Amino acid sequence: MKFHVLAILVSVVLLGGFVLPATISAAPSDNSDAAKIPSPLTKTQEEAFTNMALSDKSVRDSIGGKDFEGVGVGFFTENIDVENPIWQPVVHLNVKDTGSVAAFLDPSGQEVTRIEEQPLVKAAINAAFASNYYTGASTVNGLRMTTTAPTYAVDATTNMATLFLLNAVENNADVGKLCNPAFYATSYWAQVGLVWTTNARSVMWADNATQCITQSTGINYVAGHVYENKIYTSGGTWYIVAKDTNTGSTFTKTRTGITYVVFENSEFNNGIFFENHNTGTSWYTKYASPHEVSATAKYSSNNGSTWSNWQSGGKQDSDCGGPRVPSTIISGNVAGGGTATWDLQDMSALDC
Incomplete structure (x- = not known):
């Protein structure tokens, strides 16, 4: 999913009470975390989360007017060891010549709650x-x-x-x-x-x-x-x-x-x-x-x-x-x- 800086103000697809996808079936005890991990998102869901992140001014400020690319949506939870962990969608963006930006959404996927930036480090390149x-x-x-x-x-x-x-x-x-x-x-x-x-x-x-x-x-x-x-x-x-x-x-x-x-x-x-x-x-x-x-x-x-x-x-x-x-x-x-x-x-x- 590639974007040019001029296309940053995309229309927002409201998720309206989005419910996380059903988790995968339970696994044996030494991989019990797997039973709590969200299932893969559809392309439409990933685009909706990305659009939501891009509608936030703080995310756009982190991009800083540069070209960027959406590279996927993951999930984060504060504690997977509880019975019903709460998952936050995480929108990942590569920013040209800068590094990456991760926008953490609230569990409903309708608001950015924090942003984390990584400097430009390419794993396995010239090392x-x-x-x-x-x-x-x-x-x-x-x-x-x-x-x-x-x-x-x-x-x-x-x-x-x-x-x-x-x-x-x-x-x-x-x-x-x-x-x-x-x-x-x-x-x-x-x-x-x-x-x-x-x-x-x-x-x-x-x-x-x-x-x-x-x-x-x-x-x-x-x-x-x-x-x-x-x-x-x-x-x-x-x-x-x-x-x-x-x-x-x-x-x-x-x-x-x-x-x-x-x-x-x-x-x-x-x-x-x-x-x-x-x-x-x-x-x-x-x-x-x-x-x-x-x-x-x-x-x-x-x-x-x-x-x-x-x-x-x-x-x-x-x-x-x-x-x-x-x-x-x-x-x-x-x-x-x-x-x-x-x-x-x-x-x-x-x-x-």
């Missing part, structure tokens, strides 16, 4: 990576990553962009087209996790449709909190889910129209990686000692109903499109129920 990726033999349609947010010192004097992400790649994808919206259906790639920038730390998601530009989830970043990120498919739909397990605050985004609903095995971009966009090497000191991040992981072969330990996992480093080599940055391995740890001082030496 260095250290990846722990799935190499097991199962047909996988779900990956899960659990990590504790490290203490990070915001410092406006240091240009900064690093990410710690769960990634899932569509089967038979062309890796060179993963961030390209034109190949959304055949080379789909979803990402969700933590991002650290010059002035912020946040929980984000991205995919082909956003051109891998990071989008806000609305979940607060709190050092020491445990974040669970999941990407899985069910009923022909891809689900991207982020959750703060300490508070229950949760974001979800669904995508349809993707050719495959299983993931590419033994693919560097199908797992967990730390991503470095910086050119200097001192940025790692912004993370509290011992300057590292860690994660555990599971996979699912039954659409996220149950989760199992990875049978095996590869570990490789890659320097800005260069050759992939055995990792010297990651210790441990998420396979077998283990923990992988990324040494950020070593990671700072892997740059563009």
Whole structure:
């Protein structure tokens, strides 16, 4: 859904007591959150929410007169762990040369309650990576990553962009087209996790449709909190889910129209990686000692109903499109129920 700045004052489609779509059927206990996640929106519903957001002056002020593009509508709840969580629609917009804007609507979808902005960070573009990726033999349609947010010192004097992400790649994808919206259906790639920038730390998601530009989830970043990120498919739909397990605050985004609903095995971009966009090497000191991040992981072969330990996992480093080599940055391995740890001082030496 593309817009030009001159078309910003669109007519508003009033939703008049909009009721959230019925949730999907209940799942076993280790994925009980799935029973509370809203079903995918129709194109008409997404357009209505987007039009509603654009009718708000504060949203237009955030766009700042620039060209922009609607890249989807997700949902946020303050606490998914209650019996009947209250979901807010979240309208996501890419703003040319600026980054992204997320407009959070009230549960009825008729009023903007807050706005969050992300600086322009393109996940997986011109960066260095250290990846722990799935190499097991199962047909996988779900990956899960659990990590504790490290203490990070915001410092406006240091240009900064690093990410710690769960990634899932569509089967038979062309890796060179993963961030390209034109190949959304055949080379789909979803990402969700933590991002650290010059002035912020946040929980984000991205995919082909956003051109891998990071989008806000609305979940607060709190050092020491445990974040669970999941990407899985069910009923022909891809689900991207982020959750703060300490508070229950949760974001979800669904995508349809993707050719495959299983993931590419033994693919560097199908797992967990730390991503470095910086050119200097001192940025790692912004993370509290011992300057590292860690994660555990599971996979699912039954659409996220149950989760199992990875049978095996590869570990490789890659320097800005260069050759992939055995990792010297990651210790441990998420396979077998283990923990992988990324040494950020070593990671700072892997740059563009």
